[in-house]
Amino acid sequence: MVRLSIIVPTYNEAENLERLVDGIFKTLRSSNFELIIVDDNSPDGTGKLADELASKNRNIIVVHRPGKLGLGTAILDGVAVSRGEIIGVIDADLQHPPEVLKTMLERAEEGADIVVASRYVDGGRVEGWSWLRKIISKGALWLSHLFLPQTKNVKDTLSGYFLFKKDVIKDATIDVKEFKLLIEILAKGRYEKVVEVPYTFRARIAGKSKLGTKQIFSYVKQLLRLSDYRILKFMTVGVSGIVVNNGILWLLVSLAIMSPFFAEIFSIESSILSNFALNNFWTFRGRKSGGIIYRLLKYHGSVLVGAVVNYLVFVLLLAAGLHFLVANTIGILIGFVFNYLLSETFVWRWV
Ligand code: GDD
Numbered sequence: 001m002v003r004l005s006i007i008v009p010t011y012n013e014a015e016n017l018e019r020l021v022d023g024i025f026k027t028l029r030s031s032n033f034e035l036i037i038v039d040d041n042s043p044d045g046t047g048k049l050a051d052e053l054a055s056k057n058r059n060i061i062v063v064h065r066p067g068k069l070g071l072g073t074a075i076l077d078g079v080a081v082s083r084g085e086i087i088g089v090i091d092a093d094l095q096h097p098p099e100v101l102k103t104m105l106e107r108a109e110e111g112a113d114i115v116v117a118s119r120y121v122d123g124g125r126v127e128g129w130s131w132l133r134k135i136i137s138k139g140a141l142w143l144s145h146l147f148l149p150q151t152k153n154v155k156d157t158l159s160g161y162f163l164f165k166k167d168v169i170k171d172a173t174i175d176v177k178e179f180k181l182l183i184e185i186l187a188k189g190r191y192e193k194v195v196e197v198p199y200t201f202r203a204r205i206a207g208k209s210k211l212g213t214k215q216i217f218s219y220v221k222q223l224l225r226l227s228d229y230r231i232l233k234f235m236t237v238g239v240s241g242i243v244v245n246n247g248i249l250w251l252l253v254s255l256a257i258m259s260p261f262f263a264e265i266f267s268i269e270s271s272i273l274s275n276f277a278l279n280n281f282w283t284f285r286g287r288k289s290g291g292i293i294y295r296l297l298k299y300h301g302s303v304l305v306g307a308v309v310n311y312l313v314f315v316l317l318l319a320a321g322l323h324f325l326v327a328n329t330i331g332i333l334i335g336f337v338f339n340y341l342l343s344e345t346f347v348w349r350w351v
Pocket residue numbers: 008009010011012013038039040068069070071074090091092093095158159160161179180201208209210211
């Protein structure tokens with residue numbers, strides 16, 4: 001019985017593959033595992049090399065695909081033929097040191113459902129990255145925590161080096177048009193314990209990275225989808241709030257019911273109430289920390305800054321001679337950014 005299936009996606013890794021396979025066998029010597037190489041018809045002959053390795057070792061399985069079909073689906077095609085209860089994913093280019101697999105497997109055997117090899121826990125680090133690549137990586141990490149609060153306790157959500165029990169994804173529809181499989185599993189899988197193990201992401205010795213700007217867009221798309229398009233819903237609600245705010249202001253002012261300075265207060269409050277209702281029953285539906293009154297009060301607290309900004313900009317621009325609806329719209333937009341951040345992190349906080 002195979003216990004662990006290690007999946008190695010390869011595209012043009014002929015110079016690295018043999019060393020990696022050696023490293024894995026050295027590290028996991030006594031464990032019961034299989035190694036599944038998924039090659040996308042690499043022009044450099046990686047597939048042929050993999051076949052040679054497999055002919056000498058029956059623990060190696062090779063999956064050949066007709067062309068470069070993407071990292072995410074490569075891993076899933078590996079999962080499809082795997083026999084182990086635990087799945088491991090590791091890059092072929094030696095940037096993920098295979099020695100770490102031993103500790104990772106121990107953690108899984110001790111009860112972790114997902115084990116992430118992590119650059120961002122104590123003892124982990126990155127070798128030879130430019131400051132730009134560091135910033136992009138940290139920014140991407142921050143985005144995953146913002147959009148998918150259920151991943152907040154994982155320090156390296158973008159890791160490409162991890163183990164998971166196959167049961168975790170048994171009932172989930174894992175969709176990987178995009179390539180960040182770990183995020184997909186963290187967002188959709190069923191699991192209790194995630195553990196991170198530090199490692200040093202090494203500089204590439206041979207070959208080159210296949211990830212670029214295209215992947216950044218695909219990553220953002222993936223986050224939007226996994227987060228149920230929450231930020232877009234929030235923006236839609238925001239737009240409806242602009243209509244409510246300006247609509248009430250226009251009514252009160254054009255019917256001469258009160259002075260613009262009072263009318264502005266009423267119209268801002270109306271839009272706060274309508275925004276709260278829509279966000280509560282739509283955008284953040286399902287998140288219920290505290291009672292609705294408590295949340296309504298917290299929401300008021302969180303939009304207070306935005307509302308005051310809205311009001312002050314309105315008064316200022318009105319005094320500067322702008323039309324009252326234009327003044328108000330500009331005020332709303334400036335106040336908006338504050339509101340979103342506070343809603344995500346404070347009012348509808350993930351508990
Ligand atoms: N079969 C197949 N098909 N393999 C692919 C494809 C593909 O389309 N694209 C990339 N690979 C293989 C590479 O050959 C390599 O073994 C591995 O997937 C990772 O590709 P790299 O191009 O080396 O990615 P990276 O080093 O920039 O990023 C990696 O590490 C990051 C940090 O852990 C990836 O694993 C990222 O997902 C991860 O965030």
